[in-house]
Amino acid sequence: MNIDQITQPFIDMFPGDFSGNPMQRNTPKVLFSTVNPVGFDNPKLVAFNQKFSEEIGLGKFQESDINFLAATNLFEKIKTYATAYAGHQFGNWAGQLGDGRAILAGEITNESGKKNEIQWKGAGATPYSRHADGRAVLRSSVREYLMSEAMHHLGIPTTRALSLAFTGESVVRDIMYSGDPQEEKGAVIIRTAESFLRFGHFELMSAQKEINTLIDLTDFTIENYFKDIKPEGEQKYQAFFTEVCKRTADLMVEWFRVGFVHGVMNTDNMSILGLTIDYGPYSMMDEYDLNFTPNTTDLPGRRYAFGKQGQISQWNLWQLANALFPLIKDEKFLEETLNNYGNYFWEAHDTMLCRKFGFDELKKDDEEFFTNWQALMQELQLDYTLFFNQLEKLDENSDIKHLFSSVSYGFLDESKTQKLEHFISSYESRLRENKISKKESLDLMKKTNPKFILRNYLLYECIEEINNGKTEMLEKLTKALENPYEEIFPELSIKRPSGYDDVSGCSMLSCSS
Known part of the structure; x- marks a missing residue:
């Protein structure tokens, strides 16, 4: 792979901590800390997304690339780092947070000029690990690797997955927080996105009253990821916030379209670009239930239930508005924009349902x-x-x-x-009442309604097989998720078998990784 082409514009632009110390600590007035991945003695590749690697400019896989894919024996040019951010978690201000299991290698640019950040997940502790070990287990890594790709092929904005590898070590986790920790196989994935910037990055700078850095961060974001924004001054920041609201609403509608439930929509898990990020205790919905949450940590309040995702996204945008207020300085504009969010969301939501039912327009x-x-x-x-x-x-x-x-x-x-x-x-x-033909109506439905979704019980079966050294299920699911609007494997397009109703990891999950 062309890993020597990775650049690091983010750490060249912003204040950071270059101590390389992975120990948990506060890092005020900085947006990142350099940190070295822990390194693994016996990594083993499980899956590699060859087509995607070539698409983003990394090229073809070679056997020697396993070290890079497992964040091991990296060449000196790469300054690996973790970013700091803040956030509201389950509605409460959590203060400084950050990349606790994610370490960034930098940015790769393909031939067409499109950029993608490269990030390991599970490669060791960072200053933001909050006394955890920064590792990841196989089950959470498989879930993120497959689901992020499934969402992409469904046509939903998301991070992408490049590789999945065993680390060769065991990791201890209490999967249901029941007081019974167990050893599990460790794994590391590489995920990519145009940017991993979150609402929480802006919240952190605003909360610390680092307004100059907040301005620099917002300008950097607009210049690199919102290039259609032309106004200057406060109008530029207003246009930026308006576009973030639109992208967020559009993403929520797409989640509703396919029945995706994120499970932990904290502000630090919200992408500023409107991407689906941080695949933790998520689930594709089986039986329809507006009150369904896949996250045991979300009980009994069900703050992040399926039917509340639009409402919660608006609440999260209010927190972003508070963070950006020093730049926008127009309370009335922010209130009107956020009050209009619901109207935009529901019209887009109902228009989406029209397509699912084959209606030509919303009546x-x-x-x-x-x-x-x-x-x-x-x-x-x-x-x-x-x-x-x-x-x-x-x-x-x-x-x-x-x-x-x-x-x-x-x-x-x-x-x-x-x-x-x-x-x-x-x-x-x-x-x-349609003004289109029956065939056109049916075609509309087929383009909107997937035949295959990556259900939790299928992921459970896949993880069990990989644990036992088999990859047939992984390969089959990969082919199915790449063609979600076709029924390639009818046996995968069935409702959840009753035997999985009460199996941990099939209906409910915890935030444990």
């Missing part, structure tokens, strides 16, 4: 239709993804109960079947 009465649909989905415990797949098969000869019983996690008795039939009747009536 006045569709809000009531969607509300009735949500209630039906929850009452009948219907699988979110499979419901729309079955809806695409609907015709005048369909046996409604037979068509949908296979995608229900409950039993469709006579009463529930009648409710379903009544809804389908109203759906068919609504379809007749």
